[in-house]
Amino acid sequence: MKFNGLTKQEVEKSRQQYGANTLTQIPPDPLWKKLLNGFKDKMIIILLVALVIQVALFIAGEAHWYEPVGILVAIMIANGVAAVSESKQEGKASALKAEEEAKEMAKVIRDGKLVEIHVSEVVVGDIIFLQAGDKIPADGEMVDGLVKVDQAALNGETEEAEKRPCQQGETYDIKDLLNKNYAYRGTVVCGGEGYMEVKVVGDKTLFGELALEVQESTRKTPLQVKLGNLADQITKFGYTGAICIVAGIMLKSIFGGAVPADFVEWIKLIITAVTVAVTIIVCAVPEGLPMLTSILLSFQSLKMAKDNVLVRKINGLETAGSLSILFSDKTGTITEGRLSVVEMATGNVKTFSALSEMPASLSMDVITGVGVNNSAIASNGTIIGGNSTDRALMSFLVDAKVTDKMAKEDVKNFNAFDSNKKYSSVTLNRDGKVVTYIKGAPEKIIDKCTHYIDERGNVKELTEKNYLSSYIVGQAGRSMRLLAVAKADGEKDDENLTLVCVISIRDNVRKEAADAIREVQNAGIQVVMVTGDRKETAVAIAKEAGLLSTPQDVALTSQEMAEKTDEELKEILPHLRVVSRALPSDKSRLVRIAQELNLVVGMTGDGVNDSPALKKADVGFAMGSGTEVAKEAGDITILDDNFISIRKAILYGRTMFKSIRKFLIFQLTVNVAAVLTCFLGPLFGANEVLTVIQLLMINLVMDTLAAIAFGSEPALDEYMKDKPVPRSASIVSKEMLVQILMGAAYITLICLGILFIPFLKNLFVAPDPNLSDVYHKSAVFATFMMTIAFNGFNARTTHLNPLKDLFKNKSFIVVMLAVFLLQFVFVTFGGDVLSVTSLSVESWLICAGLSFLIIPIDMIRKAIMHRGK
Numbered sequence: 001m002k003f004n005g006l007t008k009q010e011v012e013k014s015r016q017q018y019g020a021n022t023l024t025q026i027p028p029d030p031l032w033k034k035l036l037n038g039f040k041d042k043m044i045i046i047l048l049v050a051l052v053i054q055v056a057l058f059i060a061g062e063a064h065w066y067e068p069v070g071i072l073v074a075i076m077i078a079n080g081v082a083a084v085s086e087s088k089q090e091g092k093a094s095a096l097k098a099e100e101e102a103k104e105m106a107k108v109i110r111d112g113k114l115v116e117i118h119v120s121e122v123v124v125g126d127i128i129f130l131q132a133g134d135k136i137p138a139d140g141e142m143v144d145g146l147v148k149v150d151q152a153a154l155n156g157e158t159e160e161a162e163k164r165p166c167q168q169g170e171t172y173d174i175k176d177l178l179n180k181n182y183a184y185r186g187t188v189v190c191g192g193e194g195y196m197e198v199k200v201v202g203d204k205t206l207f208g209e210l211a212l213e214v215q216e217s218t219r220k221t222p223l224q225v226k227l228g229n230l231a232d233q234i235t236k237f238g239y240t241g242a243i244c245i246v247a248g249i250m251l252k253s254i255f256g257g258a259v260p261a262d263f264v265e266w267i268k269l270i271i272t273a274v275t276v277a278v279t280i281i282v283c284a285v286p287e288g289l290p291m292l293t294s295i296l297l298s299f300q301s302l303k304m305a306k307d308n309v310l311v312r313k314i315n316g317l318e319t320a321g322s323l324s325i326l327f328s329d330k331t332g333t334i335t336e337g338r339l340s341v342v343e344m345a346t347g348n349v350k351t352f353s354a355l356s357e358m359p360a361s362l363s364m365d366v367i368t369g370v371g372v373n374n375s376a377i378a379s380n381g382t383i384i385g386g387n388s389t390d391r392a393l394m395s396f397l398v399d400a401k402v403t404d405k406m407a408k409e410d411v412k413n414f415n416a417f418d419s420n421k422k423y424s425s426v427t428l429n430r431d432g433k434v435v436t437y438i439k440g441a442p443e444k445i446i447d448k449c450t451h452y453i454d455e456r457g458n459v460k461e462l463t464e465k466n467y468l469s470s471y472i473v474g475q476a477g478r479s480m481r482l483l484a485v486a487k488a489d490g491e492k493d494d495e496n497l498t499l500v501c502v503i504s505i506r507d508n509v510r511k512e513a514a515d516a517i518r519e520v521q522n523a524g525i526q527v528v529m530v531t532g533d534r535k536e537t538a539v540a541i542a543k544e545a546g547l548l549s550t551p552q553d554v555a556l557t558s559q560e561m562a563e564k565t566d567e568e569l570k571e572i573l574p575h576l577r578v579v580s581r582a583l584p585s586d587k588s589r590l591v592r593i594a595q596e597l598n599l600v601v602g603m604t605g606d607g608v609n610d611s612p613a614l615k616k617a618d619v620g621f622a623m624g625s626g627t628e629v630a631k632e633a634g635d636i637t638i639l640d641d642n643f644i645s646i647r648k649a650i651l652y653g654r655t656m657f658k659s660i661r662k663f664l665i666f667q668l669t670v671n672v673a674a675v676l677t678c679f680l681g682p683l684f685g686a687n688e689v690l691t692v693i694q695l696l697m698i699n700l701v702m703d704t705l706a707a708i709a710f711g712s713e714p715a716l717d718e719y720m721k722d723k724p725v726p727r728s729a730s731i732v733s734k735e736m737l738v739q740i741l742m743g744a745a746y747i748t749l750i751c752l753g754i755l756f757i758p759f760l761k762n763l764f765v766a767p768d769p770n771l772s773d774v775y776h777k778s779a780v781f782a783t784f785m786m787t788i789a790f791n792g793f794n795a796r797t798t799h800l801n802p803l804k805d806l807f808k809n810k811s812f813i814v815v816m817l818a819v820f821l822l823q824f825v826f827v828t829f830g831g832d833v834l835s836v837t838s839l840s841v842e843s844w845l846i847c848a849g850l851s852f853l854i855i856p857i858d859m860i861r862k863a864i865m866h867r868g869k
Contacts, residue, residue, distance in 0.1 A: 002144060002195075003109050003127045003143075003144075003195060004109065004111070004112045005108060005109030005110045005111065005112065005113075005126065005127045006110060006111075006123070006125050006126060006127075007110075007111055008110070008111065010125065011110065011123050011126075014123040014124050014125050014126075015123045017124075018123065018124040018200075018201060019201060019202050019203075019204075020120060020121075020123075020201065020202060021119060021120050021121070021122040021123065021137065021138055021201035021202050022120050022202055023202060023203060023207075023208050023211050023212075024202075024203050024208075024211075024212060025632070048075065051068055051072060051075065054068035055068045104118065104119040104135065104137070105117065105118060105119065106118075106119050106121075106122050106128055106134075106137040107128065107129040107130075107131075107134070108122065108126045108127060108128055108129070109126075109127040109129065109195075110126075114129060119137040119138075122137045122138050122198060122201060123198065123201060124138075124198050124199065124200065124201055125197065125198060126138075126197070126198045127143070127195050127196070127197055127198075128140065128195065128196045128197075128198060129193075129194075129195055130145070130147050130183075130189045130192075130193065130194050130195070130196055131189060131193050132189055132190060132191050132192065132193075132384070132385045132386075133188070133189065133384070134188070134189045135186065135187070135188050135189075136149070136183050136184060136185055136186065136187050136188070136189065136196070137185060137198075138185050138198045138199075138200060138201045138205055139174075139182070139183070139184050139185055139198070139199055139200040139201075139204075139205040139206060139207075140182070140183060140196040140197050140198040140199045140200070141165075141166065141181060141182055141183075141196065141197050141199055142163050142164055142165045142166070142181055142182070142183060142194055142195070142196050143165055143195050143196065143197050144165060144194055144195040145164070145165075145192065145193050145194025145195055146162065146163070146164045146192045146193075146194055147162075147163050147164075147183075147189050147190075147191065147192040147193065147194045148160040148161070148162055148163075148189070148190045148191040148192055148387065149161045149162075149163050149183060149187045149188065149189055149190065150187060150188045150189075150190050151177055151184065151187045152331075152532070152607055153186045153187060153188070153207075153606075153607040153626075153627050154177060154184055154186060154187060154206060154207070154210075154607060160190050160191075160387065160388070161177070161178055161180075162180055163180060163181065163182070163183050163194065163196075164180055164181065164194070165181065166181040177206075182199075183196050184205065184206050184207065185205040185206065185207040185208070186205075186207040186627060190387060190388070191375070191385060191386065191387055207627075210611055210612070211611065211632070225727065225728075226729070226730065226731035229730065229731070230664075230730075230731050230732065233732075234671075237675075244679055245273070245675075245678060245679050245682075246273040246274065248679060248682045248683055249269070249273040249682055250269070250270075250273060252682050252683065253269055299711055299712065300317055300652045300653075300655065300656055301317060303652065303715075304317070304648065304649065304652055307645060307648045308624075308638065308639040308640040308642070308645050309636060309637070309638060309639065309645050309648060309649050309652075310624075310636065310637040310639055311635070311636050312622075312631070312634065312635060312636060312637055313635040313636075315635070316619045316620070316634075316635025316636045317636070317649070317652060317653050317656060318653055318656050318657060319600065319618050319619040319635070319653065320602065320619050320636065320649045320650050320652070320653035321650060321651075321652070321653020321654035321655070321656055321657045322600045322618075322653065322657065322724060322725060322727065323525050323600050323601075323602045323618075323619065323650060323653075323724060324524070324525060324526065324599045324600045324601075324724040324726070324727075325525065325526040325527075325528065325573075325594050325599050325600070325601055325602070326520065326525055326526070326527050326528070326601075326602040326603075326604070326646070327528050327530050327587065327590055327591070327601070327602065327603045327604065327613075327617075328527060328528070328529055328530065328604045328643065328646070329529075329530065329531065329604045329605060329606065329610070329623070330529050330530075330531035330533060330538065330541060331507060331531065331533075332606065332623060332625065332641045333513070333604055333623065333638075333641060333642070333643050333646075334509060334510065334513045334517070334529060334541065334545050334643055335507040335508060335509055335510060335513075335541060336507060336508050336509075336510055337507065337625075337641060338392065338395070338507065339388055339389065339391070339392035339481065339505050339506065339507055340392060340395070340396070340505065340506065340507070340508050341392060341393065341396040341503060341504070341505055342480065342504045342505065342506050342508065343475075343480075343503075343504040344358075344366065344501045344502070344503050344504075345468075345471060345501060345502045345504070346362075346452060346453060346454055346455050346499075346501055347449070347451075347452025347453070347454070347460070347462050347468060347499045348452065348454055348455070348460075348467070348468075349467055349468060349471045350454065350455035352455075352501075354400065355367070355400045355402060356400070358455075358457075359455075359456055359457035360457070361453075361457040362453055362455075362457045362500070362501075363402075364405065365437075365453065365485075365487060365500045366485060366500060366501060367397060367402050367405050367406060368406065368407070368426075368428070368430075368437055369437040369438075369439055369485035369486075369487065369500050369501075370393040370396075370397070370439060370483075370485060370503065371393070371394065371397045371402075371403065371405075371406040372406050372407070372408055372411060372426050372428065372437065373414070373424055373425065373426040373437045373438070373439045374386060374390045374393060374394055374439075375387065375390045375416055375417070375424075376390040376391045376393070376394040377394070378394050378397070378398050378403045381398060383395055383398070387417075389481065389483070389505060392505050393483075393503075393505075407428070407430075410428040410429045410430060411426055411427070411428045412427045412428055412429060412434065412491075413426070413427040413491070414426045414427075415493075417440070421440070421444065422440050422441035422443075422444045423438050423439060423440020423441060423444055423445060423493075424438075424439055424440060425437065425438045425439070425493040427491050433489065434489070434490055434491060435487055435488070435489060435490075436487065436488050436489075436490065436491055436492065436493050437485070437486070437487045437500075438484075438485070438486045438487070438488070438493045438497060439483060439484070439485050440483065440484065441482075441483075441484070442472055442482050442483070442484040442502055444484075445484035445485075445486050445497065445499070446465060446468065446469075446484055446499060446502075448486070448494060448495055448496075448497045449462050449486055449497045449498065449499040450462060450496055450497065450498070451497075451498040451499070452498060452499040452500075453498060453499070453500055453501075459498060462499060468502070471502070472502065475502075475504045476536075477536070477540065478504075478506070478540050478544075479506055479536065479537040479538075479540035479541055480504040480505065480506045481504070481505045481506060482502060482503070482504055482505075483502070483503045483505065484499065484501075484502050484503075485499075485500040485501050485502075485503060486498060486499050486500055487500055507541075509541060509544045509545050510642065510643065510644075512642070512643075512644045513545060513642070513643040513644065514544070514545050514546050515644075516643045516644040516646070516647040517545055517546050517547065517643060518546050519647055519720055520646075520647055520650065520720075521546070522720065522721060523650065523654075523720045523721065523722065523723070523724070524722070524723035524724050525650070525724060526574070526576075527547060527577070528547075528576050528577055528578070528579065528590070529541070529542050529545070529547055529577065529578050529579070530578075530579045530582045530586070530587055530590070531578075531579070531580055531582060532580075532581060532582055533580055533581070534580060534581065535555065535557050535578075535580040535581065537580075538555065538578050538580035539555050539578060539580075542555065542577060542578045547577045547578060548577050548578065552575050553575060553577045554572055554575045554576050554577060554578075555577060555578035555579075555580065556572070556576065556578070556579050556580070557579075557580050557581045558579065558580070558581040558582050558583050558586050559581070561579060561586060561589075562586075566593060566596075569589075569593050570593055570596070570597060573593060573594065573597065584610065584612065584613070587603065587605070587610060587612075587613035588612050588613045588616060590613075591603060591613050591616045591617050592616065595616075595618070598726070598727050598728060599727070600618045600619075600724065600727050601617045601618045601619075602617060602618065602619045602620075602621060602646075603616075603617035603619075603620050603621065604620075604621040604622075604623065604638070604646065605620070605621075605622060605623070605626065605630050605633075605634070606622065606623035606625060606626025606627065606630050606641070607626060607627055607630060610622075610626075610630050610633075611627075611630050611632075611633040612633070614630060614633040614634045615633040619635045619636065620633055620634035620635050620636070621634060621635075621636050621637075621638050621646055621649070622634030622636070622637045622638070623637075623638055623641045624637055624638060624639035624640060624641055625641050626641075636649055647720075650720070651715050651717070651719060651720055652715055654715075654719040654720070654722070655713060655714070655715040655716070655719060657725065658713065658719060659710045659711060659713040660710075660731070661731065661732075661733075661736060662710050662713065662795050662796050663706060663707065663710040663795075664731065664732060664736065665736055665739055665740055665743075665794075665795040666702075666706055666710065666788075666791065666792050666795040666796075667702065667706060668732070668740045668744075669739075669740050669743040669744050669747070669788070669791055669795070670698065670699075670702050670788050672740060672741065672744035673743070673744040673747035673748050673751075673784070673788075674690065674695060674698065674699075676744060676745075676748040677689050677690060677747070677748050677751050677752065677784070678690060678695070680748065680752060681752065681755070684752060684755070684756050685756075686755055686756075688777075688835075689751065689752070689755065689777070689780060690751075690777075690780065690781065690784065691834070691835045693833065693834055693835070694781050694834055694835065694836075697826060697834065698784065698785060698788070701785075701819060701822055702788060702819075705815045705818060705819060706792070706815070708811055708815055709792065709809075709811055709812040709815035709816065710795075710796065710812070711811070712809050712810075712811035712812065713796065713809050713812075714805060714808040714809055716805060716808075735865060738861070738865070739794070739795075739858065739861065742857070742858070742861055743791050743794070743854060743858065746787070746853075746854055746857060747784060747787050747788070747791075747854070750783055750787065750850050750851075751780045751783060751784055754776055754779050754780050754783065755776055755777070755780060760850075761776065763843075763846050764776055764779045764839075764843050764846065766837075767840070771837055774835065774836065774837050775837055775839070775843075777835065777836070778827055778836040778837050778838075778839055779839060779843055779846075779847060781826070781827060781834070781836055782823060782827045782839060782843075782844070782847045783847045783850055783851055785819065785822075785823040785826070786820065786823060786847055786848060786851035787850070787851040787854050788819075789816050789819040789820055789823070789851075790851050790852055790854050790855055791854050791855075791858070792812070792816055792819075793806075793816075793855060794854065794855060794858040794859075796809070796812060798862070798866075799862075800859055800862050800863060800866070802855055802858075802859070824844075827839060
């Protein structure tokens with residue numbers, strides 16, 4: 001053996017001096033820390049304040065024990081579900097990572113013997129034996145042999161780099177990834193064999209440095225911004241309402257002739273007013289909202305896992321629904337990620353897409369010309385060795401199930417691809433004759449061809465080459481990689497050739513990707529393809545994928561982008577569709593520019609070079625086949641590397657945002673109605689229209705059950721027709737506000753009307769005249785809850801028909817039936833605890849009729865507001 005490698009003692013000494021070949025990984029926050037961080041949420045803080053006040057009132061004997069307990073339960077559920085769900089998702093991601101890392105092995109020479117060890121055991125000074133298919137375990141210098149390396153994980157380039165030992169007097173720069181002497185961790189050997197001496201391990205490798213760079217904090221998600229603003233608005237509304245109610249109660253007592261006689265009476269009056277005010281604050285806050293977002297994130301994450309989407313960071317899902325611009329990789333995401341044979345053309349430009357379409361003799365020539373004359377090997381359906389082109393040709397033969405026709409035992413001589421000649425050749429015995437097959441660059445081979453085989457398998461003289469040349473130019477314009485296959489009698493490969501065919505090879509656009517891109521674009525999301533390919537290839541793929549469709553669409557190279565200032569790039573960005581020859585720094589710059597324009601930015605990536613941009617983007621989509629560093633940096637992992645899965649993530653994110661808005665319409669209508677009813681009631685002469693206990697029961701039932709009801713809303717394709725909601729936009733739109741105020745006004749009107757409007761009041765006749773006041777307030781309580789339940793049907797859809805898609809959310813139906821049942825139980829059996837008495841069947845029907853009217857009223861509102869849309 002040429003190398004002896006390190007001894008056991010030298011290995012330990014090297015590990016102590018230079019460190020182990022492991023990457024530093026900042027562990028995710030433990031569950032207890034996630035729970036503590038949850039208490040920083042503005043909504044939770046408001047609830048904590050209300051909890052403290054309720055505890056104080058309970059200690060003072062002015063509140064029941066279940067009032068603070070109810071708020072505490074709401075806080076713990078809201079905070080706990082989100083924290084536990086995110087921990088579980090991180091656990092799944094960690095398990096996948098550990099599984100991948102366990103498979104990473106390296107072949108090293110130790111004590112003169114070749115042994116296989118885990119990558120983490122590699123040390124500086126080790127001699128690594130590299131073969132096709134190996135992932136390089138550390139950074140180091142080539143000391144023997146020659147290998148072709150795929151460095152896409154580091155630089156995004158699809159072209160393979162050559163690595164060989166440094167010649168005497170030759171120098172190189174390790175920062176230049178295209179140098180020919182230094183290899184890097186995370187890159188993959190595509191061909192050849194060689195030995196590398198390890199120079200750097202662990203975090204000091206280029207791979208390790210990039211991995212550390214991505215572990216940094218990110219900015220708030222769009223939903224966090226919107227909910228933070230909403231929390232501020234609700235706080236102001238709740239506190240203002242509470243102050244008004246305290247003032248109203250105090251003024252009514254003073255001007256109504258019920259002025260307290262002494263200090264104790266004043267204290268009691270103040271405590272009563274404050275108790276009602278605190279209840280209003282609690283009612284003004286939708287406690288179910290944090291719980292709803294937690295339930296939604298968890299439920300949608302579970303659904304998405306079935307659609308090949310792993311939500312690693314729970315907030316990434318809701319951000320996906322708010323995307324306004326998406327920077328996407330080409331290879332493997334928009335395209336299939338592998339070269340495929342697209343077309344074969346004869347010398348007279350008759351084209352075939354499959355071998356089965358050809359005559360048998362021509363098919364056999366193609367099989368021999370690209371299968372026997374090939375450095376790749378097919379073994380049990382797996383392609384081993386060879387460059388990317390040879391592997392594509394062999395895959396084509398495997399898919400056609402013709403590999404058994406390759407007579408490799410007849411080979412006399414094989415000449416691998418020669419970079420000077422631009423072709424490879426194989427000589428074999430065939431039907432008692434010696435025949436040579438040539439495969440390579442069309443411009444080198446066609447000039448030497450005197451004949452061609454036509455579509456019927458007949459050999460004809462090749463006199464007209466312009467037609468064939470025009471075809472080749474056209475195919476090149478479609479980003480095809482072209483190969484010519486020819487044959488000759490005898491062993492010569494440079495004259496009197498007969499053209500077999502010209503083969504077009506390309507990394508094809510995924511069939512489903514073009515449709516998914518169009519749907520994402522129709523959703524108002526700008527899609528920009530960022531690739532390391534040359535501009536001509538990128539433009540051709542972009543046109544086929546539907547990215548370049550108008551004269552205004554712009555395609556830039558990395559160099560062209562670098563020549564533009566940030567301000568110039570901001571002006572171009574709305575029209576930008578393609579960036580070719582992209583560098584890692586270009587992706588990070590694009591994210592920064594887009595975020596400065598207040599856009600919600602998505603970025604896809606699979607390589608270590610993509611990781612900084614994935615981390616900086618509002619939502620990073622890492623590819624399942626990508627590096628672990630990219631997956632760590634991303635928020636969502638697309639397990640099947642397919643653009644259509646990104647579209648699904650966007651749809652689920654939009655569904656979540658829609659569900660939150662539906663819940664807010666429902667819950668804020670309850671809250672505004674409660675505040676208005678409790679504020680206006682005392683002014684009209686009723687101290688308590690709804691008691692503190694009744695308000696808390698309404699709050700508890702509506703918040704918790706509504707979170708479950710709206711948390712199960714289906715993902716409807718119609719959501720992909722909406723434009724993205726701007727990052728700065730309020731979560732409560734103008735239309736929502738109108739709906740909330742109209743609904744709250746109607747609920748307030750009928751509740752106060754039952755007490756103060758003679759026509760409505762006379763509809764409810766108490767069996768016992770002494771219970772008339774309690775009876776009417778029981779009717780108010782029943783009507784309030786029932787109207788809220790009916791309003792849930794208005795809140796769940798913007799369509800005129802309130803029942804549209806209702807049966808796609810069975811949880812909603814069950815919850816609403818439960819609300820009706822609970823309301824009947826509360827009124828019938830609540831007694832003194834809820835300050836109610838049972839109602840007659842006639843009264844229940846009147847309550848139901850008054851409550852149901854909120855549906856046609858909102859249908860009229862929808863018809864007016866949607867008129868002309």
